[in-house]
Amino acid sequence: MTKINIIKDFLVFLFVYLPPLIIFIRFSRERKRSYLLLTIISILYIVTSLFTQNLIPFIFVLINIRYLKTAEKICYNSTRNEYTSPCELNISTKPTISSRLLEDYNRFKFSxxxxxxxxxxxxxxxxxxxxxxxxxxxxxxxxxxxxxxxxxxxxxxxxxxxxxxxxxxxxxxxxxxxxxxxxxxxxxxxxxxxxxxxxxxxxxxxxxxxxxxxxxxxxxxxxxxxxxxxxxxxxxxxxxxxxxxxxxxxxxxxxxxxxxxxxxxxxx
Structure with missing residues (x-):
């Protein structure tokens, strides 16, 4: 494999394959999935994506669309270092990806x-x-x-x-x-x-x-x-x-x- 092909594959992975994984991880963290589990999933995702073309990223897109459908107003409490739902009225609380994308499923008609x-x-x-x-x-x-x-x-x-x-x-x-x-x-x-x-x-x-x-x-x-x-x-x-x-x-x-x-x- 030439250097040019390696660069091409890297850019495809960076722009196309990686975003669904990142969004999946952020949604999963709000649902209190363990770091160990997400690390294992990430490693498997990266390895299998190299050999299955679009299949694995495609599956993760469908999972992320499901997450968009079930998104609720979850917030991150930096003082307690935890996610809470519903959001608490606390100065240390900030919106999460679910809160920011709460309306996207309907707005962009993902059904x-x-x-x-x-x-x-x-x-x-x-x-x-x-x-x-x-x-x-x-x-x-x-x-x-x-x-x-x-x-x-x-x-x-x-x-x-x-x-x-x-x-x-x-x-x-x-x-x-x-x-x-x-x-x-x-x-x-x-x-x-x-x-x-x-x-x-x-x-x-x-x-x-x-x-x-x-x-x-x-x-x-x-x-x-x-x-x-x-x-x-x-x-x-x-x-x-x-x-x-x-x-x-x-x-x-x-x-x-x-x-x-x-x-x-x-x-x-």
């Missing part, structure tokens, strides 16, 4: 029941039409500038893998990745970290650039920035699962094209 499928399809079609336009324009610019832009590594990797392994990768790419990445880039980075500090527009741009950059592909960069911006709009106006569905549709179409090519090649 999948809030997803209107027909409406989600409409937004996705609009997004994909613009994606096609951006792809055509960026391809023309790259050609004019004589830039040899390669496909994403994941696309090249999946194109060359055996069919059985490819089929295993389909849920990882089309389901696990959208749920994980929308949780990290749209809810956490865009809504919770950047937006309160730099406003909605700059936070949408910054989080989308980071989202595009972490895929490490020049050819896909304009498209990924667009998807990031559009999904910022969706999570803010419609809810989390709308942005997940748009991300899912993009990954699903790309994966099905690869599958069709692979099945076509197998016939000859």
């Amino acid at each position: 999948i029941r809030n997803l209107n499928l027909l409406s989600a399809i409409k937004y996705t079609i609009q997004s994909y039409l613009i994606t096609i336009l951006i792809s055509a324009i960026s391809s023309g610019i790259f050609y004019r500038l004589n830039v040899n832009a390669k496909q994403q590594e994941i696309v090249t990797w999946m194109s060359s893998m055996p069919l059985k392994r490819f089929l295993i990768m389909i849920p990882i790419v089309t389901i696990f990745a959208p749920i994980l990445e929308e949780f990290v880039f749209r809810w956490l980075l865009f809504e919770k970290i950047f937006r309160p500090r730099i406003g909605i527009y700059l936070s949408a741009i910054l989080s989308s650039i980071i989202f595009a950059f972490i895929h490490f592909n020049l050819m896909a960069l304009p498209i990924l920035i667009w998807i990031g911006l559009y999904n910022c709009y969706l999570i803010n106006k419609k809810g989390y699962w709308y942005s997940v569905f748009n991300h899912f549709a993009f990954n699903f179409i790309t994966t099905m094209v690869l599958l069709a090519q692979k099945l076509g090649a197998a016939r000859f």
